[in-house]
Structure formats: C-alpha cells, structure tokens
Amino acid sequence: MTGSSARVSDQTTQHDLLALQWPSPPRNILFVRKDDDTAVHDALIEYTDHIKATYPETNLVFEPYVAQQIHDRFSFPVYTVRESGSNVPYHAKVDLTTTLGGDGTILHAASLFATAKSVPPVLSFSMGTLGFLGEWKFKDFKRAFREVYVSGHPSVLPSKGGNADVTDGGSGPRADSMTGWSNIRGKSMGSSRSSRILMRNRLRIGLFDTSGERLPHEPPFAHQDNKCEDIFALNEVLLHRGKLPHLAHITILIGSPPHQRTLTTAIADGFLVSTPTGSTAYSLSSGGCIVHPLVSSLLLTPICPRSLSFRPVVLPANTLVTLRIDELNRGKEIEVSVDGVRRQQGLRAGMEVRVVGEEVRTQGPPGTRDWMGGVPSIVRSGHAADGEDHWVGGLNGLLKFNYPFGEDG
Amino acid sequence: MTGSSARVSDQTTQHDLLALQWPSPPRNILFVRKDDDTAVHDALIEYTDHIKATYPETNLVFEPYVAQQIHDRFSFPVYTVRESGSNVPYHAKVDLTTTLGGDGTILHAASLFATAKSVPPVLSFSMGTLGFLGEWKFKDFKRAFREVYVSGHPSVLPSKGGNADVTDGGSGPRADSMTGWSNIRGKSMGSSRSSRILMRNRLRIGLFDTSGERLPHEPPFAHQDNKCEDIFALNEVLLHRGKLPHLAHITILIGSPPHQRTLTTAIADGFLVSTPTGSTAYSLSSGGCIVHPLVSSLLLTPICPRSLSFRPVVLPANTLVTLRIDELNRGKEIEVSVDGVRRQQGLRAGMEVRVVGEEVRTQGPPGTRDWMGGVPSIVRSGHAADGEDHWVGGLNGLLKFNYPFGEDG
Amino acid sequence: MTGSSARVSDQTTQHDLLALQWPSPPRNILFVRKDDDTAVHDALIEYTDHIKATYPETNLVFEPYVAQQIHDRFSFPVYTVRESGSNVPYHAKVDLTTTLGGDGTILHAASLFATAKSVPPVLSFSMGTLGFLGEWKFKDFKRAFREVYVSGHPSVLPSKGGNADVTDGGSGPRADSMTGWSNIRGKSMGSSRSSRILMRNRLRIGLFDTSGERLPHEPPFAHQDNKCEDIFALNEVLLHRGKLPHLAHITILIGSPPHQRTLTTAIADGFLVSTPTGSTAYSLSSGGCIVHPLVSSLLLTPICPRSLSFRPVVLPANTLVTLRIDELNRGKEIEVSVDGVRRQQGLRAGMEVRVVGEEVRTQGPPGTRDWMGGVPSIVRSGHAADGEDHWVGGLNGLLKFNYPFGEDG
Amino acid sequence: MTGSSARVSDQTTQHDLLALQWPSPPRNILFVRKDDDTAVHDALIEYTDHIKATYPETNLVFEPYVAQQIHDRFSFPVYTVRESGSNVPYHAKVDLTTTLGGDGTILHAASLFATAKSVPPVLSFSMGTLGFLGEWKFKDFKRAFREVYVSGHPSVLPSKGGNADVTDGGSGPRADSMTGWSNIRGKSMGSSRSSRILMRNRLRIGLFDTSGERLPHEPPFAHQDNKCEDIFALNEVLLHRGKLPHLAHITILIGSPPHQRTLTTAIADGFLVSTPTGSTAYSLSSGGCIVHPLVSSLLLTPICPRSLSFRPVVLPANTLVTLRIDELNRGKEIEVSVDGVRRQQGLRAGMEVRVVGEEVRTQGPPGTRDWMGGVPSIVRSGHAADGEDHWVGGLNGLLKFNYPFGEDG
Numbered sequence A, B, C, D: 001m002t003g004s005s006a007r008v009s010d011q012t013t014q015h016d017l018l019a020l021q022w023p024s025p026p027r028n029i030l031f032v033r034k035d036d037d038t039a040v041h042d043a044l045i046e047y048t049d050h051i052k053a054t055y056p057e058t059n060l061v062f063e064p065y066v067a068q069q070i071h072d073r074f075s076f077p078v079y080t081v082r083e084s085g086s087n088v089p090y091h092a093k094v095d096l097t098t099t100l101g102g103d104g105t106i107l108h109a110a111s112l113f114a115t116a117k118s119v120p121p122v123l124s125f126s127m128g129t130l131g132f133l134g135e136w137k138f139k140d141f142k143r144a145f146r147e148v149y150v151s152g153h154p155s156v157l158p159s160k161g162g163n164a165d166v167t168d169g170g171s172g173p174r175a176d177s178m179t180g181w182s183n184i185r186g187k188s189m190g191s192s193r194s195s196r197i198l199m200r201n202r203l204r205i206g207l208f209d210t211s212g213e214r215l216p217h218e219p220p221f222a223h224q225d226n227k228c229e230d231i232f233a234l235n236e237v238l239l240h241r242g243k244l245p246h247l248a249h250i251t252i253l254i255g256s257p258p259h260q261r262t263l264t265t266a267i268a269d270g271f272l273v274s275t276p277t278g279s280t281a282y283s284l285s286s287g288g289c290i291v292h293p294l295v296s297s298l299l300l301t302p303i304c305p306r307s308l309s310f311r312p313v314v315l316p317a318n319t320l321v322t323l324r325i326d327e328l329n330r331g332k333e334i335e336v337s338v339d340g341v342r343r344q345q346g347l348r349a350g351m352e353v354r355v356v357g358e359e360v361r362t363q364g365p366p367g368t369r370d371w372m373g374g375v376p377s378i379v380r381s382g383h384a385a386d387g388e389d390h391w392v393g394g395l396n397g398l399l400k401f402n403y404p405f406g407e408d409g
Ligand SMILES: NC(=O)C1=CN([C@@H]2O[C@H](COP(=O)(O)OP(=O)(O)OC[C@H]3O[C@@H](n4cnc5c(N)ncnc54)[C@H](O)[C@@H]3O)[C@@H](O)[C@H]2O)C=CC1
Pocket: A102, A103, A104, A105, A107, A131, A132, A133, A235, A236, A277, A278, A279, A280, A281, A282, A283, A285, A286, A338, A339, A340, B245, B246, B247, B268, B269, B303, B304, B305, B306
C-alpha cells in the first residue's frame, strides 16, 4: 500500500467499530461502478468531477475497461491497474476504494483485492435502494467523501508520494503534486469526527486437486502471476450441483491434520461456508441464521440437504474447514463459486476446498495502528450516533426482519 | 390399455387404499431396471426367467435399449415399444409395470407413461436399501408377483387377446396364447387376498412460450407424435437458476383466468411444484412439510428464496398454478426439470409453466371399477395388515423422522 | 336449526366457494362482540339499531352477559340462549351469526357452536385491522348485511316461524311476525348476487382418561347437558408443557384400531393438531406450512421438539390422530387448549386426546342443498370477483408472505 | 477459592482447549448428583469411597440435603456449604466439582456457582446415556479422576491449607492434613498429560423492575445475602407466556445506553437468550443454529413467533441485550426461567431482563495463569487426541446431526 495507507484506532466508545485515521490524505482513489446502468455511469462522472475539483491531489483509478470507456470524458488523466504487461496488484496502489452500485458492486470491488492480506477502506454508495453491505446514499456523496478524507484529526503533512506505478488509463501525464489536507482545511467542519469502520472478516480459500496440489483460482480472484495461493472472499464459497438436477455429495472435515475430523457428508444441492457478512446473503436464503459481522466465526450451511437433521452450524473463525468432493459424484463436476462468481472449471471427486476465517489483527501503538486482514467498510454516520445503527437498521429496513403482521398504515 | 387392464375396488376397510382386480390375468409385463448395475441386471434375468417359466402366457416387455442388450439371453421372445417407426405408446400395451432399482427407477418407469391419462399398476422392487417409493425387497419377488397376478378373486377367463402391436424387442415370434389364471391356480394360497394399491396423484404440466403457444416436452416425457400436450409428473416440476450463481425471478399465479391472481414473485435459486408423493423428495430438502400421498393437494416450495417470509404453501390439487419467468431474468435461461430430468432447453422471460394436480377418478359399478389418473402403486403387504404401515414405516425407517436423540443401542 | 336455516349451492364457477341460499330470510341473528372495547361496543349498538330498523322481523340474540349489559339500550326486546335453567343450544335457534372484533371473536363465536354438527353462517366484521379469519370492514356493514340477507334469489315466502324458544335477554315480549324479504325488496339492488361461503372444516376432539372413558369438556366448549361428547375446533387443539420449563412427552398414534400405529413420540414443549384454517395460526408460528382451507387435511406440528428431524406432517382429514400423554410425564400435568382456550384441568400420563377432521357433506338436490359440518364463513365480495381473493390477499396483505426485501416506498 | 485453585495454560496445540494445572492438589471436592435415582446414588457411594481411600487428603463436600442423607454411610466426615446460619458460598470453598447424572445435573451444579465470577473445574459423569454437556462415562471414573487430580506436571508441594470454613455436613471432625501429590505418585502413569478444559462462557443476567431497580433472583441462583446482583447462566434465560395460551409481547433492545436501540418486538410464545453451550439445548428446539462453544457470542431465538420473518440472530458476546416486557402484556405475567429453573414470580409490563455474555479472561504469566469467568469443563480424553472430538462426536452420536437416510445396518 502507499504511504497514505489508512490506520485505525479502536479508542471508540461505540461497539467495536474502529476509527479511521490517515497518516496523510488518501491519494489514489479506486472507483468501481456497476455495469450497464446509465444512471450509475452518469453518477460516476458527477462524482469523479467533484473529487478531482475539490481534492486535486487525488488520482482517480479505474478498472482497465472502465478507464477505457471513460478517459476521454475528463480533462485530467485517469489511472488503472493491471493493464496488459503490468502486474501491479490493486492493493499496492490504492488508498481508498469507492463503489457505485449495489452489494454486487461491493463484492466485485472486494474481489479485486482477493489476493491481498491488507485491503484499503471501502466507501460505498448506492443509487437507488440501499443494499445490505452498502452504507451511503449517493445523494450524500460530497459530505461522505469529505468525512472520510479528513477522518482522524490529521496533522497536515507533506505528501510522501510513492504511487508512481499507477498506470494511466488513458494517455495523460501523472498527477503528482500533493499537499495533504491543507487546501481543504477551510472547508472542514472541524476535524473532530472520525469515520467509523466496520472491519468485515473474509474467508481464506484454497483449492486442491486429488493429490493435494493447489489448483489455480480464476479471475477476478486470481493472483497476478497465477501463483496458486489462497484467495479471500467477503460473503462465501459455494459448492453446488450446478445444472444437473441430482444430488451432490460433499464431505465436510473440521480441523487441521492430525486433528482433522469428519463432521458429516452433505447430500444436497450444495454447501456454503460463509462469513458473518455473508450470513445475510446466500446462507440466509438457505436457512442460516443471522450472524453479526463482529462475531468471529464461520457459517456452515447446506443447500437443500436430503436430510431432516442438517442444521446450520457456526464455528470459530480460526477453524480449518475442508470440503471434499465425494467419490459418489464420480463423473459429475461440482461447481464452485466465490461471492457469486462461478469458476469455469468445476471440481471432481477427491478435490478439496479448504477454508478458514482470515486472521484480523491490528498492530502498532494506539493511534497509528495498522491492520491486517478484513475489509474496512466505512459505515454511514447519521443523526443516530449508534454503532449498531446501520446493522440493526439493515435488518429491519431492508431484510424486513420480524416484519409485523397486519395491514400496512 | 389391453383387455386385461386392472380394475380397482374401494371396498376396503383400510385407509383409502384400493384393492387391485384383474378382469383377466395381466399379460404384457413391462420390466424397467436401473442402469449400469450388474447386480440389478443379474436380478432382472433371474426375475424374468422365473416369470416366463411360471406364467408362460405373459409377454415380457422392455425399453428398446434394454431389449437390445438382453434378448439373446432368453430362449423366448421379448418385446418392446417405440422402436423406430413405431409410435405405439407404452400405456396402450402394458398391463403391469415392474421395476428393479430405487426411487429413480420408479420415476423413470413413470416417465414412460408421462403422456398417459391411465397408467397400469407398478410393482417395484429394490435390491439393496429400500427407497421411499419402492415397496418390495427383491428377495420376495416370487411371492410378490404371485400376489399381484392373482389379485382380486378372479374367475378364470380366456384371454381377450388384443396386444398384437407389442413389438418384438429382438427377432422372435409373438407369444400369443394365454389361458388366464388356470395354470397357476394350484399354486395359489387361496385367492382371498387382493393386492392393495396406493393411487399416487401426478401433476399435469404444460409449457408455454411468451405468446401463449405450447412448447414441446422432451424425451422421456415427450408425446410420441410430438404433439405439444401436457405431461404428467410423479414428484415435481422444478424451475432453477441452473449453473449461474445468481437469483432467479419467478412469478407465481394462482387460479384460472379470469380468476387468476398473483401470489408472489419468488426471488430464489428456484421453485418447486410438487405432488404429495414428491413432498418427501426435493421439496423436503427445501424445507417443505411432509404431506401424505392421499391428501389431494399441490405443494409450492421455494428453493433458497431471498426472503425471510416465504413459507411453503399447500393448495388444493385442482388449483391451476402458473410459474412465469420474470422479465428480470432477461438474458438468462431458467432450467426446467421434471422428476429429476432436466429439459435441454431452458425457459426465457415471459415463458410459463402451468401446473395442476391430475384428476383421479374411478368409474363404473363397484367391483369392476376402472380408474383414470394416478400411478397405482402396489403396496407391500406384510404381517402388519395396516394400510398406513408402509408410509409411516418409511418416515421412521428411511427418513429418520423425529429420530431420537441419544446414543444408539 | 330454525326453518330459515341456510342452504348452499355449489353451482359456482369460483373455486370451491359455495353460494348461500336462504329458504326464507334469516330471522334470529346472533351478535358476538369482542369484550372490553368501547369502540366495538358502540359499533354494536349502531349495527343492531340499523338491523332492527331495516329488518324489523329479525330477532337480535346475544350471549347472556352481553344481553344483560345491553338490553336497556333498546326499545325492542333482545334475546339470549342458555340462561340459567335453559339448555337450548345456540345452533337450535340461530340462523346467522355476526361478529364484531378480531379473529379471537370469531373463534369465540365458533366455540358457542362447538357441540353442533351444523353451524349457521358467520358474517364477521373487524373494527380496525382485519384479522386473517375476519372478512369485512365494519364500515361496510350495511351493504354486507343486506347482501347476506338477500342472498340466493329467494322467492318471498311467509315465515315458517319456529324460533319460539329464543329467550328474551332482557324482559320484553317476543318479536314474532315475519314477512320474509318483501319489505326490503325495493331496496334490493337486484337479487342476482349470492353471498359466497368458504366452508371451514373443523376438528372433532375427544378427551379420554387412562381407562378409555370420556372426559368432559369445559365451557365454552362443553355440551349443555355435560354429556361427554366430542367438541369441534376451528383452529387447533394444543397440548403443552405449560408453566413448567421441562419437556413434555407425547406419543402420536395414527389410524383407528386395529390399524392404529405409532407415528412417533414428541419430546417437546407441546404438540398441535390443526385444521387448514389453523395453519395460519399457532401452527405457523411453530414452523408449519400454510395450507389452503379447502385442502381436506389435518396438520401435525410439534412445538419446540427436542429433535433435529421433526418436520410438520399433513394427513388426510379423515385420519384419526391420537395424542397420548406418555408415562415419562408422570407427576406432571400437560395443559390442553382448544382454539386458544385452556382447559383448567390438565391431562395426566395415559390420558388421550383423539382428533379427526369433521366430515363435511352437502345433501339434497342442487339448489336446496343443506350441509353438515364446517363453519360457513361469508367471504368478502369486492371489485375483484375472484374466489381466491381473500385468501391470497390475506397472505400478502396481513401475513406479509414473501414480503420483498429492500427499502419501503 | 482455596489455595489449590486450578490454573490453566493455553500452550496447547489443540484447538482452543486449555490445559488444567493445579498449583497444589485439589482438596475440597464437591459431589453433585441427580436426585431420586438409586443407581446414581449407589454410584455416588462407590465413587466417594474410592476417592477417600485413594486420595485421603481430599474433603468430600455435598449439598446440605445430600450430606444429610449420606453422612452416616461413611466412616469419615463429609462437608457441606450453606448450612443454616452459614453464608459461605460454594466457590469460596470448592476446588473441583464432580457430577453424577445428566445435563440437568451439570446445570444444577453450575447453578450453585451462579453468583461466582470464578468457577472451579467440573468433572462430569453420566450413568447411562451420555448427555451433551457430560463428558465421561461413569465406568471410567477412577482413571478420569486420577487424570484430573494429577493434571499439569505439578511439582510436589506441601499443602497451603486454607479451607477451614468447610462445614461438616454431618457431625465428624475436619479432615485437615494434606500432602499434595506425593502419596499418589507411584500410581501415576507419568504426569505427562494435562486434562483438557473447554471453557464454557455463561450469560450474566440481571432483572429490573419498572423503575429500573434490581429485582432479586431466587434460589438456587440467589446470592447468599440476597444482594440483588447479576447471576450467571450456562444455557439460557427464557421468557415465556407460561400456561396462558396467548401471545407474549417482548421488546428486544441491543446495546447500552445511550447507544441502545430497539431490535424488534417479539410477539411469540417466548424468547431465549442463549450461550453457544445453550445452542444445543432449548434454542435448538426453537430452530436456532448450532454454535460451537468457543464462538464468543449470544444467541437470540424466538419461541413460536407470530411472524414469518423472525430468524435467529447471533450477536457478539459483549452485546448488552435487554428484554422488556411490553405494555401489551398488561395484566399477564411473563414467566422467566434460567437454565430450566422457573422463577416463582413472573415479570410484569415494563420490567426488564438484561443479559450480556460474561467476560472470560486468563491472567498471569503462562503456566500459572488464572482465569476469570466461564465454567471450566473437563473434556473426555480418549484414543482420538483431537480437541474437536467430543463436540463433533456429540453432534453426530447424540444429536443425530445430518443422520443418513435409509435403512439401518
Ligand atoms: N438463492 C440465493 O439467495 C442466492 C444468493 N446469492 C448471493 O449473491 C451474492 C452475489 O451477489 P450479486 O453478484 O449481487 O448477485 P445477485 O444479483 O444474484 O444478487 C444477490 C442479492 O444478494 C444481496 N447480497 C449480496 N451480498 C449480501 C450480503 N452480504 N448481505 C445481504 N445481502 C447481500 C444483493 O444485494 C442481491 O440482492 C453471492 O455472494 C451470494 O451470497 C447468489 C446466488 C443465489
């Protein structure tokens, strides 16, 4: 990450939310938007115009194909990562990610950091209906961005530079000068407020063939250099029978050798290992319970199990869970998907998916603490200064949790 | 159906099971077996040898590819239906179907009658573990077949013939003579006992394109002449997202125009309309309740609905249920499967599946009553002379219904 | 029932709803209202004033304690049943019941007919929020009552009298003259419309002690003369552990001797046998599925079973279900409740509740058909002339069935 | 606690189980047994005889009424706590608790420490069927006790004494001398093995009246001196409608003022707040998911909620959860129970139950670490040296988790 990588403070009275602190202002801002939606596209233009005008030192970064579409709309250069030939990963260059779209857009943004142990903060906007992961309405984008930008009472520091490798998405020169917060100071309502961060744990996922060798992941989750390492997921990993309307057989093992133990064999449509964040996604539809994102855990949820007695299970996040494709599936491939993206190549009998909750740590002295692991999600602030606000609000307002019987007003 | 088509009597004290009555002995016996299983194949040989030796007037009928595999094992001719050029449907020729395999084999046998309003009785055997639909252990095959053959105190009548169109599966001449029950009389333990029949209702299913025109079904469910008529299913019809790990949108309408009404739009992995028989199949895995096969009803069960408030619904069997592929699926095909067989061609936005429970009627004076509709499943008899036996027994013995907690013996 | 007892016609195109037909206008109208609610009480006065003024031949009948409270508010006499000394049951006197309140009021009204094989039609109004059983908003009471009163194109017949035994709730003389529909003819919008009736099946419930002797029921369900006969329930019969926070053990048997068979022993908070009508009441809360009132069936739903594999079961309505208090409960009484009314005396080990769906029959030639069994519920009519209207509408509007995720408008 | 209070080490390779370490041998052993069971009583005698003979320095402690029943069976004195006049709590005197019975006995034993922030280790035996909480079969009691007694490679230290206040349950003199492990050394199989401990988190529960004042708890949970402090529960706290078959209204609030927020109002039979340990108890029956005891969390599970959309929720253990009796229950008391023991006095409208997961901490340098909070449960050791063993084994062996369909062996 660049020199302006965010830090967190846990000196907050609010339930386990962290406070965002920048050592220097965020500089390289990655914009991720939903595809094929004109309103979203127009909003993106409005958003980026504003950012560039108000925070001229920032660099605007896009995914290559978006940069391609968008670069001649601007008078200033835009940047991208992973152009052909390049193999600089996003997390090495991006200080802040901001999304326009729904939960799917946030998941996609997270997938760009699927090989990164440390992910920059995510500020997400939705255009219409709020998603469950998305925190801000687009109409508040100016206030929201400012709040994030100035978060953490920072002293005004000269830029440490260090983002030379960001590739120009179009053709223009690099925007290089940076003066920190000084030029926006006057506009600040007082830097007394820090943005609050919900650190969302991810899953660490590895695929293994029948001889225990690693299988490569596929884009967008793949490692730059195709090293077959683990990837990270925000919601879940899914094994599924796919299009064949017959039962899949998946054996679930718990723990690491030599303490590994068979939990059971699921005979089912499929099987999910989810994060608490993912507990309100697919797992919810499959009958899983709702787990607060701060409960350090993994959810095991079967999909349509041919059993009366398969209840969802919640394990400590540090449990290694192995899903082994059973011999009884011989001949049939089992589909594997991560956060809603299906791997082209399915898994055959004997292959394994190994999953564990990522370790989340903060390190360093209070106030200048860095974190490792987790997707730092910037939480909506509002009149209700309550840390639970957004999550309880989402349950009631979006998921219609325990929605009352009877006629509507 | 041939002249020896079975009749039923409802003059039974046992809960709603019917008694099987043949006007003359069943003559054309269709053997359906599980594929790719040597033990099953060997059992089939043993079974057919026994039948031909003991009931020489019977004709042994097989599916074409089985007849092909098997015909030179026998010294007597075997028959088949639907050879190339032929378009005689099974139900016009078969007096009794007998299966060797599991539930899947029974479903397959039923699919051969998917276009028939009247289905001959089914006597099913399993080799190993009993299925939930299958009633008899193979080791009892001699007793079971005899019991069925002599069911209903029949007077000995000369054959009425009338099965001339049954095609020889190999090359031999037609076995034609038939003397009724006379030659097995001596072996009868007394014809006081009738085989009991559980009449399993089916679904009637039509597919319609966006302009309301019928779409053809695909084999094995297709009509001989490719007339686009309704087909019948024993378990369920399934709509599913298939291999794409994204939500399907399916609108469910209830009733016939002009009284048709939208129940809801399911946003889900898929949606099931099941028979009570199918309530212990896929619907059970999706959280449906267990419905006794004699409750005249349809089950609506969503698969992984993105909703906290989608509870399975049970409707009267005579309700017309329409599943309409929603515009929100535009671009994606929704898979449709019947009794575990997927249609190659999926459904696109605006297309509909229309489902209603088939009407089951018995007609004619008591004792010589014919039936229309339903799959007459010959129920296992045993020491417990209870009609509920097999169903309650299946719940406890096979599905482990309310299986007690605690250590096993 | 009196001479003006209603008849039904099933000559209706609408799904299995019946059409109401009076041989002569309904005369004795039972008013049942929710207690302790001033608004309801005032509405009752308004309602009865209107009825007496518009349909002077009708007799207004109340429960004794209501008659007592209310009689001096009127210039005309009011009637009651079951005054001390009397043992005339409601169903012998009442032609039409009309309720003001919620579902609880309808259940209470039904309980007054808990010993009657034939129940007069019920016209129910709710003041505020509609219940799931209640069909009409009170503001429509004039139109609703008229529609019911003239239902079935009746020819104008002189009264057949025959309600002499209706007791005066206060002191006044009996209102006796009756001229049929003649005097309201002019006001009729044309008698082309029949009220539609949903016939709700009930449960028939008997209680038995350890030696197989009947136990008496308690008011309001008790028989007049305390004969220990079966009573009828509209929603369900409930067995429950009551206040002791320990598991109850209840054995469920299915079928009648000698074909009775043990389904299972529930180790649970309690156990429910419900009608389809009751499927949206307690059974729903316990995880039961939603069963349309016209599916002829019984629902078996455990309450908090100590089992992973106890799934709700739906049986044919004519199945005898026996709930036996297990010896393992020795020392503890199990509470028994019917439609939300708890019996003072609980049940001890060895005692049984026997339940079967009531038989519903219509008899006589079409057009003048009487029915036996069921609670004839007068369904709301509206612009949507659809029979499914009220039920599907209730699922969506009241129970928030599959209520969509996302922000409210 | 006495000088011999146990310590724990987390230097174990096994998943989050702790290792038991005694600074000096456990001296005061509390025996808790199931009541009214002769076999259990006889086993208790055998057990205590063996302990006294083999570990003569130990003091045998019983609940007063057990001591009363049992003391003249022994030649040595037995002790008790909380005799009349005494107000020494168990946790001040007991070094090790050992139970004979099932889960109920363990819960009862835990209730004796319901006011203690630090609980001595529990070694539990079952006579017949293992419970889910109970770890050892009684037949292994000699080996099990020895393993616990010598756990942690202790050096042989002279007794630090300090258990002078243990009251004699009968009449005999105090057993006072103590020589540590020396006299059993020879019998040791080598002290290389430590007993492994699963630290079970509890709930901290306070009751409050309408004006926010504390309400007292009742025995066995009450504080000695009737100080109205919080108590601890091992499974759950339950609010329930009790014997009245009508819905309870309970409002659930989350967080501490000023960040407290209403989650929802449950309209239900009742409501549970459970520990992960309790996830396999009542919560499981109410549809909750299975949560591993080491997931630091609270479970919110409604009982028969009148809602289609009330899904169980899992919150971080440090969340303050408030259950407020809603005004809509006016007139009716809501029953409150802790770990299966009902409080005589119910709660009325406006009263509150406040619940939070207890904080579990270990402190001190590795190896001599003390813990605060949690019930240290001594886990069965066996040939499978796997820490997950007992829990996964319990799911499969006892709860019949995902029990396979099909015929038994
Ligand atoms: N039957 C189901 O419920 C299915 C669910 N999914 C979920 O969809 C996710 C992918 O999302 P999209 O690409 O948008 O696919 P999509 O277009 O199929 O929509 C999935 C829906 O889930 C919501 N969602 C996603 N993550 C969520 C979370 N953590 N909490 C609450 N709601 C969440 C989205 O807002 C959207 O409404 C997968 O990770 C999986 O969890 C995918 C397939 C089927």
